[in-house]
Amino acid sequence: MDALKLDAANYKDLLKHYIETQDEQSLYGAEQISKAFIKNNIPPEEIVNLHLQALAKLYPDLPAHIQHSLDFLLETMISYGLAHKEYQTLREQQLELKSEISVAAGMQDTLLATTKPVIDGLDIGVISVAAHQMNGDYHHFIKGSDGSLGIALADVIGKGIPAALCMSMIKYSMDSFPEETMSPKAILKNLNRVVERNVDPSMFITMFYAHYLPSEHKLRYSSAGHEPGFYYDASKDTFEEIETKGLVLGVSPDADYRQYERVINKGDMVILLTDGVTECRQGDRFIESEEVLEVIRENADLPAQKLVDKVYKHFERLQNFQLRDDFTLIVLRKLV
Amino acid sequence: MDALKLDAANYKDLLKHYIETQDEQSLYGAEQISKAFIKNNIPPEEIVNLHLQALAKLYPDLPAHIQHSLDFLLETMISYGLAHKEYQTLREQQLELKSEISVAAGMQDTLLATTKPVIDGLDIGVISVAAHQMNGDYHHFIKGSDGSLGIALADVIGKGIPAALCMSMIKYSMDSFPEETMSPKAILKNLNRVVERNVDPSMFITMFYAHYLPSEHKLRYSSAGHEPGFYYDASKDTFEEIETKGLVLGVSPDADYRQYERVINKGDMVILLTDGVTECRQGDRFIESEEVLEVIRENADLPAQKLVDKVYKHFERLQNFQLRDDFTLIVLRKLV
Amino acid sequence: MNLQSCVTIQKEWDIVAARQLGRDIARKTGFGTVDQARIATAISELARNIYLYAGSGKICFEVIDNLDQKGMAMISIDSGPGIKDLSLVMEDGYSTSGGLGAGLPGVKRLVDEFDIKSEEGEGTEIRAIKWVR
Amino acid sequence: MNLQSCVTIQKEWDIVAARQLGRDIARKTGFGTVDQARIATAISELARNIYLYAGSGKICFEVIDNLDQKGMAMISIDSGPGIKDLSLVMEDGYSTSGGLGAGLPGVKRLVDEFDIKSEEGEGTEIRAIKWVR
Ligand SMILES: [Mn+2]
Numbered sequence: 040m041d042a043l044k045l046d047a048a049n050y051k052d053l054l055k056h057y058i059e060t061q062d063e064q065s066l067y068g069a070e071q072i073s074k075a076f077i078k079n080n081i082p083p084e085e086i087v088n089l090h091l092q093a094l095a096k097l098y099p100d101l102p103a104h105i106q107h108s109l110d111f112l113l114e115t116m117i118s119y120g121l122a123h124k125e126y127q128t129l130r131e132q133q134l135e136l137k138s139e140i141s142v143a144a145g146m147q148d149t150l151l152a153t154t155k156p157v158i159d160g161l162d163i164g165v166i167s168v169a170a171h172q173m174n175g176d177y178h179h180f181i182k183g184s185d186g187s188l189g190i191a192l193a194d195v196i197g198k199g200i201p202a203a204l205c206m207s208m209i210k211y212s213m214d215s216f217p218e219e220t221m222s223p224k225a226i227l228k229n230l231n232r233v234v235e236r237n238v239d240p241s242m243f244i245t246m247f248y249a250h251y252l253p254s255e256h257k258l259r260y261s262s263a264g265h266e267p268g269f270y271y272d273a274s275k276d277t278f279e280e281i282e283t284k285g286l287v288l289g290v291s292p293d294a295d296y297r298q299y300e301r302v303i304n305k306g307d308m309v310i311l312l313t314d315g316v317t318e319c320r321q322g323d324r325f326i327e328s329e330e331v332l333e334v335i336r337e338n339a340d341l342p343a344q345k346l347v348d349k350v351y352k353h354f355e356r357l358q359n360f361q362l363r364d365d366f367t368l369i370v371l372r373k374l375v
Numbered sequence: 376m377d378a379l380k381l382d383a384a385n386y387k388d389l390l391k392h393y394i395e396t397q398d399e400q401s402l403y404g405a406e407q408i409s410k411a412f413i414k415n416n417i418p419p420e421e422i423v424n425l426h427l428q429a430l431a432k433l434y435p436d437l438p439a440h441i442q443h444s445l446d447f448l449l450e451t452m453i454s455y456g457l458a459h460k461e462y463q464t465l466r467e468q469q470l471e472l473k474s475e476i477s478v479a480a481g482m483q484d485t486l487l488a489t490t491k492p493v494i495d496g497l498d499i500g501v502i503s504v505a506a507h508q509m510n511g512d513y514h515h516f517i518k519g520s521d522g523s524l525g526i527a528l529a530d531v532i533g534k535g536i537p538a539a540l541c542m543s544m545i546k547y548s549m550d551s552f553p554e555e556t557m558s559p560k561a562i563l564k565n566l567n568r569v570v571e572r573n574v575d576p577s578m579f580i581t582m583f584y585a586h587y588l589p590s591e592h593k594l595r596y597s598s599a600g601h602e603p604g605f606y607y608d609a610s611k612d613t614f615e616e617i618e619t620k621g622l623v624l625g626v627s628p629d630a631d632y633r634q635y636e637r638v639i640n641k642g643d644m645v646i647l648l649t650d651g652v653t654e655c656r657q658g659d660r661f662i663e664s665e666e667v668l669e670v671i672r673e674n675a676d677l678p679a680q681k682l683v684d685k686v687y688k689h690f691e692r693l694q695n696f697q698l699r700d701d702f703t704l705i706v707l708r709k710l711v
Numbered sequence: 712m713n714l715q716s717c718v719t720i721q722k723e724w725d726i727v728a729a730r731q732l733g734r735d736i737a738r739k740t741g742f743g744t745v746d747q748a749r750i751a752t753a754i755s756e757l758a759r760n761i762y763l764y765a766g767s768g769k770i771c772f773e774v775i776d777n778l779d780q781k782g783m784a785m786i787s788i789d790s791g792p793g794i795k796d797l798s799l800v801m802e803d804g805y806s807t808s809g810g811l812g813a814g815l816p817g818v819k820r821l822v823d824e825f826d827i828k829s830e831e832g833e834g835t836e837i838r839a840i841k842w843v844r
Numbered sequence: 845m846n847l848q849s850c851v852t853i854q855k856e857w858d859i860v861a862a863r864q865l866g867r868d869i870a871r872k873t874g875f876g877t878v879d880q881a882r883i884a885t886a887i888s889e890l891a892r893n894i895y896l897y898a899g900s901g902k903i904c905f906e907v908i909d910n911l912d913q914k915g916m917a918m919i920s921i922d923s924g925p926g927i928k929d930l931s932l933v934m935e936d937g938y939s940t941s942g943g944l945g946a947g948l949p950g951v952k953r954l955v956d957e958f959d960i961k962s963e964e965g966e967g968t969e970i971r972a973i974k975w976v977r
Pocket residue numbers: 175176194195196197198202365
C-alpha cells in the first residue's frame with residue numbers, strides 16, 4: 040500500500056497536467072501508471088478512489104454531486120475488483136497446471152521421440168506440432184535391418200492429456216512387437232487388439248502404417264480409418280488420393296486390415312498427414328484438400344523438410360497461429 | 376451493445392437517485408447493475424464512459440475539467456479491461472483443462488484397474504486413494520498359473536499428470552514381461568532398465584514386488600527404495616518392519632536387486648503401503664509409524680478389507696479430509 | 712467487550728438494511744471509503760446467501776478493538792439446510808452467480824479472515840473479519 | 845482509395861507521437877471515446893514492440909471506408925530480427941510485461957482483425973483493423 044501512496048501523488052500530477060493541456064503524453068502516462076497498478080495487484084476500485092482524492096485536492100471546491108457520483112462509480116467497481124482477484128488466483132492455478140502439463144509433455148516427447156532416418160535415395164520431411172501442449176498425433180520411423188523403412192502415423196480422436204495417455208500405449212505396444220511382424224496389416228491387427236482391450240470405448244485411434252522397401256521400389260501400406268494421404272505421380276504431375284479401407288483401432292476386437300502395395304518411381308512423392316492438416320479452419324470456413332495440395336505443388340521444388348515446414352507455416356498463419364488440432368505432415372520423395 | 380444502451384438509462388437513473396439521496400438502496404442497485412455488466416462481458420472502461428455520459432446529461436453545465444478528468448480515468452481503465460478479457464479466456468481454458476484431466480483420470484483408472492484375486496487360505500485387503508485427480512500410486516495383482524500371487528506396489532515421486540504418465544509405463548512394461556520372469560528381483564531389474572531409459576532423470580519410482588507361493592507358505596520379495604512394510608507375527612503378537620535394500624528405479628541402468636524370503640504362518644499378516652500412509656500429517660505434525668500399527672492392531676480382528684478401510688477412514692479424518700499424498704495400503708493375512 | 716447489532720434477513724429488502732447498518736458501523740470504526748464499499752458488498756453476499764438458500768437468518772456485526780488492531784466482524788447465522796460439501800462451495804466459479812467473483816469465495820476475498828461451520832439439517836454460521844489498515 | 849499516414853518509431857517519445865496521430869485519425873473516422881482509447885493503447889503496444897525488439901520501424905494508419913463498414917487499419921512495419929515462434933508470442937502471458945493483457949495478444953483483443961507476418965532476419969509486419977460500431 041506504500042506503492043499506492045507514492046503512485047497517488049504521481050496520479051494527481053499526471054491528471055492535473057492532462058486537465059490543463061489535454062495532451063497525448065499524459066494519456067500515455069495514464070496507460071503506464073495503470074499497468075504499474077495492475078502489476079502491484081491494485082484493484083480498479085482503488086483507482087476510482089485515487090481519482091476522487093486527486094480531484095478533491097486539485098479542486099477544493101469540488102461540488103458535492105461530483106463527489107457523490109464518484110462514490111457511486113466506486114461501488115460499481117467492487118465487483119470488477121473481485122473478478123480481478125479471481126483472475127489472479129486463476130493465473131496462479133493455471134501456471135501450476137501448465138507446468139505439470141509441460142513436465143508431462145516433456146516426458147511424452149522423450150518417450151515418443153523418433154529420429155528421421157537416413158535412407159539412400161529417399162528424401163524425408165516431417166513436421167508434427169501439437170495444438171495444445173501435448174501431442175495427440177503420433178509418428179514413428181522404424182528402420183529395419185533389411186534396409187526397409189516402417190512409418191507409423193496415428194491420431195487419437197481427442198486432444199490433450201487423455202490423447203497423450205493413449206499414445207504412450209501405442210508406443211509401448213509397438214516396442215514390444217518382434218521385428219518380423221513389420222507387415223502393415225499385421226501391425227494394425229495387433230495394435231487394434233491392444234487398443235480394444237485397454238482403452239475406453241469412447242476413444243478411437245486412426246492409424247496409417249506404411250512399409251517402404253527400397254530394393255523393390257515398393258510401398259506397402261494399411262490404414263485403420265486414417266485420413267487419406269496423397270500420392271504425387273511425377274511422370275503425370277498429378278496428385279491422387281491414397282485410397283484405403285480399414286476400421287479405426289479399438290472398435291472391434293477381430294478387425295482385419297487390407298494391405299495395399301504400389302510402385303514408386305523417381306520424383307514421386309508420398310504425402311501422409313493427419314486430419315489436423317486437411318481440416319484447418321480459416322474463420323468459419325474449412326479449407327479444401329486441394330488447398331493443401333496447391334501449397335505443396337507451389338513448393339514442390341524444395342527439399343522435403345523445407346517443403347513440410349513451408350506448408351505448416353502457411354496453415355499456421357491461416358489459422359491465426361492457433362492450431363485447432365494437432366498437425367502432422369510427412370513427405371517422402373524418391374530421389375533416384 | 377443493445378443491453379449496454381438499456382443499462383445506460385438505468386445507470387443514469389440510479390446515479391441521479393444516489394446523488395440526490397445518498398441512500399444505501401442506490402448503492403445496492405450499483406452492485407447489482409455492475410454484476411449484470413460483468414455477466415454481459417462489459418469491460419470497466421465502458422462503465423467510466425457510461426458514468427461520464429450520465430453526468431453530462433444530468434448536469435449540462437458539467438465543467439470541462441471534470442469531463443477531462445473522467446477521460447483520463449477512462450484511459451487508465453483500458454488495461455483493466457484487457458486483464459478482464461484475459462480473465463475470461465483463462466476461465467474457459469481452465470474449464471477445458473479440468474475436464475481433460477478428469478477424462479485422463481478415468482482412463483488411468485480403467486488402465487490400471489486390477490482385481491483383488493481370490494486365493495484359498497489368504498485374506499486380502501486393499502485400498503488406494505489419490506490425493507488429487509490422478510493417482511501416482513500403483514498396485515497390481517498377478518495370479519500365476521501355478522497358483523502363486525504377484526503383488527506390485529509402486530509410488531512415483533511426484534503427483535498429478537506426469538506421475539500418471541509414468542505409471543502407465545510401469546503397467547505396459549509389466550504387461551509385456553513373459554510370465555516366467557515372475558521372480559521379484561528380475562522384475563525390478565527389468566523395470567529399472569525401462570524407467571532409466573524412458574523417464575527423465577528428475578523422476579523416480581519406488582517399488583515393492585512380492586511373490587507369494589501358497590504351496591511353500593513363502594513370501595519372496597524385493598524392494599526398489601520403497602517405503603518399508605510390516606510383518607505381523609501372530610505367534611508373538613508383534614509387528615516388525617520388513618527390512619529391504621535396493622535402489623529406487625531409474626537411477627542407474629545396472630542396478631541389481633536383492634531378493635528376500637520369509638515363511639508365513641497361520642494368522643500372520645503382511646502389510647504393504649506407500650509413504651502416503653506413513654507420512655500422514657496432522658496439522659504440522661507427522662504421524663509416527665507406530666500410529667499406523669496401533670490403528671491396525673485395534674482393528675486386527677476385522678476381515679482384511681474392512682481393516683484397510685478402517686485405517687484409511689482414520690487417517691482421512693486426521694488430515695481434515697484433504698490427502699496430501701496418494702494413499703495405498705495392502706494387507707495379506709494367512710488364514711490357515 | 713463486543714456489542715453485537717443484528718439485522719434479520721427474510722426478504723430482499725433486508726439485504727439493503729444489513730448493508731446500511733454494516734456500512735454505518737464500518738464508517739464509525741474508521742474504515743476508508745473503499746473498504747466500506749467492500750464491506751457492504753460482503754454483507755450483500757452473506758445476506759443474499761441466507762435469503763436464497765436458508766429462507767431466513769440474521770447478519771450480526773461486532774466491532775473488534777484489540778490493543779494492536781481495530782476491525783469489524785460480520786457474522787451470518789441461519790438454521791437452514793446446511794451445506795453438504797464445503798470445499799465445493801468454496802471453490803471459485805461454483806456458485807450459481809456464474810463465478811463473478813461473488814458467492815462465498817467472493818466474501819472470503821473481500822475480508823481478512825473467514826471461517827465457516829455448517830451441519831446438514833442444522834444450519835450454517837459464517838464469521839468474516841476485516842481489519843482497519 | 846486509402847491514404848496512409850506513418851510515424852517513424854525510433855525513440856520512446858515516438859510512441860506518444862504515434863498515439864497522437866492515431867487518436868486524431870480515429871476521432872475523425874468516427875470512433876467513440878472508449879474506442880479511441882483502445883486504439884491508442886493498441887498503438888502503444890505496437891510501437892513499444894518496435895522500440896523494444898526491432899530498434900526502429902514505423903506505424904502507419906489507413907482509413908477504410910467500404911460501402912457497409914467504416915474503420916481504421918494500424919500497420920506496424922519493422923525490419924528487425926523477426927519473430928521466431930509466432931504462436932508463442934501470441935500466447936497470453938508470454939510477453940515480458942508479465943501477461944498484463946498487453947503485448948501482441950493485448951493488441952489482438954483491442955481490435956477486430958489482426959494479422960501478423962514475420963520472417964526471421966527480415967522483419968515483422970502487423971496489420972490490425974478496428975471497425976466503427
Ligand atoms: Mn487427435
